[in-house]
Amino acid sequence: MVFAHDTEAALLAAVELVNSAEEPDTLTETAQLAEFFERHVYTGAHTGDAAELAAVRALRAPLRVMLTSEREAAVTLVNETLAEHRALPQLVRHGDVDYHVHAVPPQAPLPVRIAVETAMAMIDLIRADDLSRLSICADADCAGLVLDLSRNRSRRYCSTACGNRNAVAAYRARQR
Secondary structure (H helix, E strand, O other): OOOOHHHHHHHHHHHHHHHOOOOOOOOOOHHHHHHHHHHOOOOOOOOOOHHHHHHHHHHHHHHHHHHHOOHHHHHHHHHHHHHHOOOOOEEEEEOOEEEEEEOOOOOOOHHHHHHHHHHHHHHHHHHOOOHHHEEEOOOOOOOOEEEOOOOOOOOOOOOHHHHHHHHHHHHHHHHO
């Protein structure tokens, strides 16, 4: 299934955010949060201070639970997130991006926007019964999340580093 641009973008950002908690932690400084904000083309309020960084870092564990839950549990978590933040979906257009859905105002704190955008993206996965697009990295030493947007659903590793490490290990095993 092909997902809307905002769904893919929110899922990619959420997976990166969750994976930033894996060793080595890649979200420890406000400059890294600013890069994350720009890389994922967030709009709206962004204070860039230590409090915002701490709040975004605190989102990583709950988002991991949401992204890795079975369907019924995911539905509950999505509904709770949307209700907690009083999400009101609206079509918006800004910059070079055509109409897409925002469910909180642009002045909402960044952690709220991330949580709600992730929940809105999960709605599409749940409705399509396509939660298998999200999984845990196949590398035995990694707990990173994998978002597989490929047609043939072949993505198994969270990064090329994990994929390469496993390919080298398999090659060496075959050579023995």
